[in-house]
Amino acid sequence: MNRLWSAAQAGLFLLDPETAHEASLRALEAGIHPRQCKPDDPRLSQTLFGLTFPNPIGVAAGYDKDARVYNALFAMGFGSVEAGTLTPKPQPGNPRPRSFRLIRERAIINRMGFNNAGHDAAQLRLASRPPKGVLGINIGANRNSADPIADYVAGVRALGPLASYVAINISSPNTPGLRDLQAPERLDALLGAVMEARASLPRPVPVLVKLAPDLPGEEIAPTMACLLAHKVDGAILTNTTLSRDGVEASPHRGEAGGLSGRPLFARSTRFLARCYLATGGKLPLIGVGGIDSAETALAKVRAGASLIQLYTGLVYGGPALLSDIKAALLAETARAAAPLASLVGTEAERWAAS
Ligand SMILES: Cc1cc2nc3c(=O)[nH]c(=O)nc-3n(C[C@H](O)[C@H](O)[C@H](O)COP(=O)(O)O)c2cc1C
Numbered sequence: 223m224n225r226l227w228s229a230a231q232a233g234l235f236l237l238d239p240e241t242a243h244e245a246s247l248r249a250l251e252a253g254i255h256p257r258q259c260k261p262d263d264p265r266l267s268q269t270l271f272g273l274t275f276p277n278p279i280g281v282a283a284g285y286d287k288d289a290r291v292y293n294a295l296f297a298m299g300f301g302s303v304e305a306g307t308l309t310p311k312p313q314p315g316n317p318r319p320r321s322f323r324l325i326r327e328r329a330i331i332n333r334m335g336f337n338n339a340g341h342d343a344a345q346l347r348l349a350s351r352p353p354k355g356v357l358g359i360n361i362g363a364n365r366n367s368a369d370p371i372a373d374y375v376a377g378v379r380a381l382g383p384l385a386s387y388v389a390i391n392i393s394s395p396n397t398p399g400l401r402d403l404q405a406p407e408r409l410d411a412l413l414g415a416v417m418e419a420r421a422s423l424p425r426p427v428p429v430l431v432k433l434a435p436d437l438p439g440e441e442i443a444p445t446m447a448c449l450l451a452h453k454v455d456g457a458i459l460t461n462t463t464l465s466r467d468g469v470e471a472s473p474h475r476g477e478a479g480g481l482s483g484r485p486l487f488a489r490s491t492r493f494l495a496r497c498y499l500a501t502g503g504k505l506p507l508i509g510v511g512g513i514d515s516a517e518t519a520l521a522k523v524r525a526g527a528s529l530i531q532l533y534t535g536l537v538y539g540g541p542a543l544l545s546d547i548k549a550a551l552l553a554e555t556a557r558a559a560a561p562l563a564s565l566v567g568t569e570a571e572r573w574a575a576s
Pocket of ligand 1: 285461
């Protein structure tokens, strides 16, 4: 499979990133993808916020924006998929080009701007193709929304009943004003409305909040206190960064948007560890940002992640990354003679101080 992927990747990298992305989605829709033949080793399984994940490795939001290929991704062996970001109304996103490969740095800068087909289209698709695995749905606000909080409430109501969990995305840098919802008073109002909407659903879908790694250090404690006060089920840490550390030599460094991939790893892992410590490990955390190897996956777990997600690492490393990470996690649980959960946060202090 590795050789096949190298050939496919060489072909995809001849295309601009967005065309390559669409080509990969169409291949998955057509059933052209590797398949996991055996079920996951039960030692990789975990139950968190009432959901059983067969393994801790998920696909991060932004890859399957319109919930088109989640079942193909489950068949490949991912333990969860986060579709979205979905907004109430369809919107085209920013003008192209809006996604850039920084190949030497194994990074991407994107300013897609929540291009998506909206709630109604997603609802139809989800209803006609029941998810065969843990499907998170990441929701956001329309760019021109007069009332962004109402957009999240609409997302919980429309898509919550169809999702395994709902991710409240207030950390995209590409929708003006969106990250302002992370400010304590706005966050309090947003979560109050979201949790009220959840309470009105027939089934209380788990709610997770996705944060940016650029939140100043002094805001971590109040932010996490707010998440705990509203009894959200978890946090997804992190989205892309506005920082350009580590990509100073790239011709694309001046492009507006969020940076993902290898240069984000240290920043997002430090942020994750600080959030883990701020909650005393009480809140389940999904670690995302720059995972591109078994080592970086294990580091995320040790920094405080119960689950992890991948995006940019898959663009550069292909699906072999998934089996590499599973093998490393199993080897580590065997070496430690302890379940995966016992590794979570074991190096949070070191990462937080890094
Ligand atoms: C092209 C692209 C589009 C993305 N779109 C979204 C999105 O719609 N919603 C979201 O919450 N995150 C989005 N992300 C962020 C990823 O989910 C992830 O948080 C980030 O890329 C860090 O992980 P990585 O380094 O493994 O890519 C996007 C990332 C990329 C590269």
